[in-house]
Amino acid sequence: NTLGNTPTDGDLVAWDRDHHLHPWAGTGGFGSDEYMRVNTADGIYLWDAAGKRYIDGPGGMWCTQIGYGRQEMADTISQQVMKMPYASPWSFTTEPAAVLARMIAERTPGDLNTVHFTTGGSTAVDTALRTALFMNKRLGRPEKRIVIGREKGYHGSTFLAATVTGKERFETSFEKAQDLVHFLPDVNPYHRPEGMSVDAWCDAKVADLENLIADVGADRIAAFIAEPILCSGGVIVPPPGYHKRTLEICRANDILYISDEVVTGFGRLGHWFASEDVFGIVPDIITCAKGLTSGYLPLGACIISDTVMKRIAEAPGDDVFYNGYTYSGHPVSCAAAIKNIEIMEREDILGHVQCVTPHFQDRLHQIKEKFSIVGDVRGDGLLGCIECRPGLNVESYEAHVKFGQKLDDACEEMGLLLRPFGNMAVFSPPLIITPSQIDEMFDIMEAGMAQVS
Ligand code: PLP
Numbered sequence: 001n002t003l004g005n006t007p008t009d010g011d012l013v014a015w016d017r018d019h020h021l022h023p024w025a026g027t028g029g030f031g032s033d034e035y036m037r038v039n040t041a042d043g044i045y046l047w048d049a050a051g052k053r054y055i056d057g058p059g060g061m062w063c064t065q066i067g068y069g070r071q072e073m074a075d076t077i078s079q080q081v082m083k084m085p086y087a088s089p090w091s092f093t094t095e096p097a098a099v100l101a102r103m104i105a106e107r108t109p110g111d112l113n114t115v116h117f118t119t120g121g122s123t124a125v126d127t128a129l130r131t132a133l134f135m136n137k138r139l140g141r142p143e144k145r146i147v148i149g150r151e152k153g154y155h156g157s158t159f160l161a162a163t164v165t166g167k168e169r170f171e172t173s174f175e176k177a178q179d180l181v182h183f184l185p186d187v188n189p190y191h192r193p194e195g196m197s198v199d200a201w202c203d204a205k206v207a208d209l210e211n212l213i214a215d216v217g218a219d220r221i222a223a224f225i226a227e228p229i230l231c232s233g234g235v236i237v238p239p240p241g242y243h244k245r246t247l248e249i250c251r252a253n254d255i256l257y258i259s260d261e262v263v264t265g266f267g268r269l270g271h272w273f274a275s276e277d278v279f280g281i282v283p284d285i286i287t288c289a290k291g292l293t294s295g296y297l298p299l300g301a302c303i304i305s306d307t308v309m310k311r312i313a314e315a316p317g318d319d320v321f322y323n324g325y326t327y328s329g330h331p332v333s334c335a336a337a338i339k340n341i342e343i344m345e346r347e348d349i350l351g352h353v354q355c356v357t358p359h360f361q362d363r364l365h366q367i368k369e370k371f372s373i374v375g376d377v378r379g380d381g382l383l384g385c386i387e388c389r390p391g392l393n394v395e396s397y398e399a400h401v402k403f404g405q406k407l408d409d410a411c412e413e414m415g416l417l418l419r420p421f422g423n424m425a426v427f428s429p430p431l432i433i434t435p436s437q438i439d440e441m442f443d444i445m446e447a448g449m450a451q452v453s
Helices: 009-019 071-083 095-107 121-138 159-163 168-173 198-216 242-252 306-314 331-346 349-370 397-401 403-413 435-452
Strands: 038-042 045-048 053-056 112-118 146-150 181-184 221-226 256-260 285-288 300-305 374-380 383-388 419-421 424-427
Touching (some): 053 435, 071 331, 095 112, 095 300, 095 331, 112 121, 112 306, 121 159, 121 221, 121 256, 121 300, 146 198, 181 198, 198 221, 198 242, 242 256, 300 306, 331 349, 349 374, 349 383, 349 435, 383 403, 403 419, 403 424
Parallel strands (some): 146 181, 146 221, 221 256, 256 285
Antiparallel strands (some): 038 045, 045 053, 374 383, 383 424
16 A cells, blocks of 8 residues: 555656556557656746756746746645635636636637636637537527638647647547548648748638638538647747638638637736737637646636627527536636736736747747758747758758757756657746746757757
8 A cells, every 4th residue: 555655766656657647648658657757846947856957948838827836826725725625616606716707807808708617728628619519509500510720730638629639640549520620731831832922821821711611611610710829739820910811701701710828828928818919819719728827726718708608698599508517617726826817917927028028039049040950940929949950960850850859858968848849849938937047048958959950
């Protein structure tokens, strides 16, 4: 019996390997003991079991906005646990849930005022899609149920969220909800044909959407789901004007526009939400999670516009939106989110991100100038990606696709964690990172680049 015994390092390695199946475990790595065991964390740093310090380049998983080790967060969480640790959202509401719903509604663009709480990003996406399908059922047009996703888009791991995820590996491993999704091709301006302007690329990408709608039929399409920046796809920033034009097309065809702000929400680009403040659009539905609690506790939200809510409510007949989770509006998670927002506001973290973004992006772009193996660097706010150029100075295709891992390994040695994606490495550090810590991070990255070049 393990209970009550202090485990040794060896025990932990063995128990994790033998009993803990991690997300996205390669079948060759089932039972892997390769996961770094992290023990403590403070600010933008974390320490492994051997006491070695690392900069948290990925920001946990794009989520540790206010940084680690906040006593106020611990106090708030423990006080809420003692006061009211759980209440069924079917029967009750709690002060934290009501206050947080209001706080989110105050920070969303336009008439996005109704918050359905979820357990994370995937369930927020699932809820958004079900809202679109439910609306059309209520409106007496159940055949308007297809969702348009995009290649390289990532929306999560529930059946529906994975169905609209357009990453190649999701195609191979799982069944998807059949006949529910159509994908638009890659929007990455880096992949435009040689000689084509970014504006012409934007026209082509907008035309992709128009053509797909013409092919499938607007009367069969319920929603378009898009991340403002495709983060897990490699921090792909679509060409300027793309979001506004795609939104206009959706509106003209009565297709709901779902903006998946699970990564871009809560300050990553220096605003509560990127949809309106960065890209100038007011979507019909926004999904968020991650930065909502800075990763201190799990929580997500699907935020629905008054217009959509009204259409659902005013359709003839009565029905029930059978969607929700045991932990919807969990009072402890909501209390953590309220405190997280309070801290972000008190410390003007949005202003801070806007202020340090030019330096962060400048250091990122210097990497492209300094290292010829780099094909592209891109990002916005405190989001960045380095993509290795195919073929050049790289011995083989194998080396090219492992660029991200090699750079991550080299940087890890020197105390910086990154997130490798094939021939790319991405990073999204905690939003409290200071200019000198940004330099510390990029100095290590450049030393790592020198090793892998
Ligand atoms: N949507 C986007 C844009 C994401 O990046 C993610 C996760 O990275 C999700 C949804 C899924 O969120 P979760 O892992 O909290 O379910």
